[in-house]
Amino acid sequence: MEMTRKPEGFEAEKLFILPEYMQTELSRSELTRDLFVSDIGFFPHAKHHYRERPEGSSSHIFIFCSEGEGWIETGHSQAITLHPNHLAVIPAATPHRYGASAHAPWSIYWFHLQGDHAAAFIRMYAMNAGPVHLPAFAQSEFKDVFNKCYVLLSDKTYSLPIHTHVSQSIRQLISSIGISAGGTAKDKKREQYLETSIRYMTDRLEESIRLPDLAKHTGLSQQHLILLFNEETGIPPIEYFLRLKIQKATQLLSLTGLSIKEVAASIGIADPYYFSRLFKKMTGSSPSTYRSIPKG
Known part of the structure; x- marks a missing residue:
């Protein structure tokens, strides 16, 4: 496990963090309060990328590794390597740390979800049981939905209808992934x-x-x-x-x-x-x- 760190900034990265006032509004809106995106980003070839949250996050974190490798450690468990086309989920309030491999830094699509339904989806499809490999069609779906949601959120941060649409898109994405790739043998x-x-x-x-x-x-x-x-x-x-x-x-x-x-x-x-x-x-x-x- 490599410990060289670069907590901020990657060339050609995409990063959107929901303003506090919109988080408050979405947490109160009938159509978004149970699940909404609070943060979303793409870090390409994220050399020295590292995050550590000893108390966990208030959000549920989804990380999809499209290239390279990285590692994730939750609670007191050993670090797990994330390979290309693997999706990992870290539930809210779970102590964790993760980072990019030194020899082949990962490129990751990621988003943070808030709301009770996000936790329910994770439980239903056992997404916290460990990284899952996404089939080819699910990889394409993930990237497509991610890019559309990122553009919508970046362009119209203030729009409740846009956030509602993004919420429904993410619901569909998670359930599709859960059905196609989730579950143990x-x-x-x-x-x-x-x-x-x-x-x-x-x-x-x-x-x-x-x-x-x-x-x-x-x-x-x-x-x-x-x-x-x-x-x-x-x-x-x-x-x-x-x-x-x-x-x-x-x-x-x-x-x-x-x-x-x-x-x-x-x-x-x-x-x-x-x-x-x-x-x-x-x-x-x-x-x-x-x-x-x-x-x-």
């Missing part, structure tokens, strides 16, 4: 199990399925499968299957002239009265009432 395996289960269900909407058969097809025990669905969807697998059936029924009621009995039969429910009770329980209206509601 274990998380991805869980997602694979879930997708396999749901595919099995959607291929059999006109039938009845049993939990043991679904678990066997998925490759999990029944208990593990129930736990997976409860954690990922909030409901057990058979209830999820019933909701898929009702979702298909709403499409048939809206798009076809099938009778309610025929709709029920097409999703594997022989008793139209049971179908009507189940439909109303899940949608809040009877099949006939749902059909009469204007759509589109």
Whole structure:
């Protein structure tokens, strides 16, 4: 770890820091208070770059290394090397320090976020678990969104609509990255199990399925499968299957002239009265009432 320091100034850098009065306004605005950009910048070939915050930052820090290398150390953990096309996130109030490699100084795009939703995004996609490598399309998306947001913030610092647009753009960027690059191997395996289960269900909407058969097809025990669905969807697998059936029924009621009995039969429910009770329980209206509601 190299300790030569240059805390300020890099050739061709981009740097924007939100004025205090705008931070106050954004923290009060309904559309930005939960997530807004307070600082944003790009440091190319940042030789001797170094930052240290023993008490952490009031913002959540996102650092994307586009070239070269650097290192990040949080809390009492060992320093982690950041390679090209890696994104690292340092949550607010986390003691940290970071810097550029001496032999190949990094080029970094970075921004600071404030607001409760920023923390929620980080938790949801486990972005504080360590650097993640961004796929090629995510790298391009990151740079594109960064450049657009930087220009907007620099040109119209005073504009609340601009800050609102930037906030929404950053939300979209974070969620896109979280889906495409986030998660551990274990998380991805869980997602694979879930997708396999749901595919099995959607291929059999006109039938009845049993939990043991679904678990066997998925490759999990029944208990593990129930736990997976409860954690990922909030409901057990058979209830999820019933909701898929009702979702298909709403499409048939809206798009076809099938009778309610025929709709029920097409999703594997022989008793139209049971179908009507189940439909109303899940949608809040009877099949006939749902059909009469204007759509589109």
